[in-house]
Amino acid sequence: MTDDALGYLHALLQAHETGGDTRALLAAQETRSQAGFSRLRTLVQQEHLEGSEAEELLRIEQLAQAHLQWLRSSEARVREAPVGSEATLLHEALSAFRAQVTPLLESAWALERTDLEAHKRYGQQTLHWGQLLGLFAPLVALTLVFSLATLIYLNIRRALRTLLRGAERIGEGDLTSELPVNGDIDEYDLMAQAINRMATQLRESVQERERLAKAEAEASEREMRRYNALLEATVQQRTAQLEETNARLTDSVKQLQSTQAQLLFADRLATIGQLAAGVGHEINNPLTFILSNLNYAQQVVSELDAAPTGVERRELLEALAEAREGAERVRLIVRDLKMLSHPDDRESGPVDLVKVVRSAAKMAAHEIRDRARLVQQVENVPPVHGNSARLCQVFLNLLINAAHAITPGQVERNEIQLVARMDDSQRVTVEVRDTGCGIPEDKLERVFEPFFTTKPVGEGSGLGLSVCRSIISAHGGKISVESEAGRGTTFRVSLPVHGGEACA
Ligand code: ADP
Numbered sequence: 001m002t003d004d005a006l007g008y009l010h011a012l013l014q015a016h017e018t019g020g021d022t023r024a025l026l027a028a029q030e031t032r033s034q035a036g037f038s039r040l041r042t043l044v045q046q047e048h049l050e051g052s053e054a055e056e057l058l059r060i061e062q063l064a065q066a067h068l069q070w071l072r073s074s075e076a077r078v079r080e081a082p083v084g085s086e087a088t089l090l091h092e093a094l095s096a097f098r099a100q101v102t103p104l105l106e107s108a109w110a111l112e113r114t115d116l117e118a119h120k121r122y123g124q125q126t127l128h129w130g131q132l133l134g135l136f137a138p139l140v141a142l143t144l145v146f147s148l149a150t151l152i153y154l155n156i157r158r159a160l161r162t163l164l165r166g167a168e169r170i171g172e173g174d175l176t177s178e179l180p181v182n183g184d185i186d187e188y189d190l191m192a193q194a195i196n197r198m199a200t201q202l203r204e205s206v207q208e209r210e211r212l213a214k215a216e217a218e219a220s221e222r223e224m225r226r227y228n229a230l231l232e233a234t235v236q237q238r239t240a241q242l243e244e245t246n247a248r249l250t251d252s253v254k255q256l257q258s259t260q261a262q263l264l265f266a267d268r269l270a271t272i273g274q275l276a277a278g279v280g281h282e283i284n285n286p287l288t289f290i291l292s293n294l295n296y297a298q299q300v301v302s303e304l305d306a307a308p309t310g311v312e313r314r315e316l317l318e319a320l321a322e323a324r325e326g327a328e329r330v331r332l333i334v335r336d337l338k339m340l341s342h343p344d345d346r347e348s349g350p351v352d353l354v355k356v357v358r359s360a361a362k363m364a365a366h367e368i369r370d371r372a373r374l375v376q377q378v379e380n381v382p383p384v385h386g387n388s389a390r391l392c393q394v395f396l397n398l399l400i401n402a403a404h405a406i407t408p409g410q411v412e413r414n415e416i417q418l419v420a421r422m423d424d425s426q427r428v429t430v431e432v433r434d435t436g437c438g439i440p441e442d443k444l445e446r447v448f449e450p451f452f453t454t455k456p457v458g459e460g461s462g463l464g465l466s467v468c469r470s471i472i473s474a475h476g477g478k479i480s481v482e483s484e485a486g487r488g489t490t491f492r493v494s495l496p497v498h499g500g501e502a503c504a
Helices: 002-018 022-047 053-080 086-171 187-303 310-340 353-368 388-404 464-474
Strands: 349-351 373-378 384-386 415-422 427-434 478-484 488-496
Touching (some): 002 022, 022 053, 086 187, 187 310, 187 464, 353 373, 353 388, 353 415, 384 388, 384 488, 388 464
Antiparallel strands (some): 349 384, 415 427, 427 488, 478 488
């Protein structure tokens, strides 16, 4: 402003010297001054701190008035002063400026400095707060972001757990409970709605399936009842047929049993009949020498006049001893015959197999005698359980068959072995081995069949071995055969010892 005032004074003094229009300069300067102050007021109004604005505007107004007054008084002084007094004018004007304007200007400056100080303090304060804000704002923002993220994470986790529980319940078959829906359009609600929809559809489909299964079960139950009724009727019909067949079978079994008994009887009769010839022969021989010896003894005794001499006495005793031996043989044969035809053959108990086997051998002796040597290896075996007459019949039959397999006349070249021993399994085994003609392989399986015989009509009935097998089976035993055509045959009978396996 001071520079501007000096410029204005120079312009006035120049116009005064040159005779220029000082009023115009005044007007221009006034306009410029007013514009300057007006701008200053605006600035003060815009920038000033609250409270000090009015005071500063007052000072500006005073300064503006003082400045205007100085402009006008300076112009009037210059205009009225004579030419050549410019130096005085300049001095007076400047003195007036210093007196009127400068104090106000300095006061304004002081105020302005105060104001600037206040501004500076305010700025520093603002800066301080700004720094604090700059420091804490990111922390607060970070804390907020973290809290927000944690909140979002917890919400999402809770929502996911709820969804998971719902899905697990559905997986476990609980289709009735529904997941809670908040009503917000968010992913959780969409998922929960989808899961609820899925559960509903599943429930409906399960109900539909149950309904179908129930209908199917009812239908199959009806069908089952129908089949049951049909089955029952069929079973009743079949049962009646079976009962009828059973009755027929029972009759047949009874008939078979009676036929078997008849067959056994017939076979025994046949065996006895066959034996009768041999027995007759056996009885005939001892009877012959019994009779001749008795005749002789009778003759000698009748011719005796006195007591016999020593020779006569000895011969007489020999004849009588022979007669006794013959009679003894007859007694034994009759005893064996009694054993075979024992009437009560159903009796069973411990049987001394050694006795039975030897007895059978004696009975078959006449058949074997001119065919083979009879070798007996009969150990002291334990008793077996059964019927002695029936077992005797078995071994007699086997021995006679063995004898019949050997052509008569070659006794030294043939042998019939009768072996009895105890085997490992608490069973007694009796073997009848011969060196006869043997049995061809194709006939081996058939020898136990009833009525199978290779003997001429009238000589063999074909019942012997089948009866043997039937008797041995009834004793809980087994009979088997091994044979080689042209070399011989072995029949093997195995029987449980008494007190062992059950038997007839
Ligand atoms: P049969 O003696 O009345 O024929 P079997 O049932 O006792 O009836 O015998 C059946 C057949 O088995 C005999 O005809 C014979 O051919 C044969 N057979 C039995 N024993 C012997 C044996 N030791 N050697 C050769 N053949 C045998």
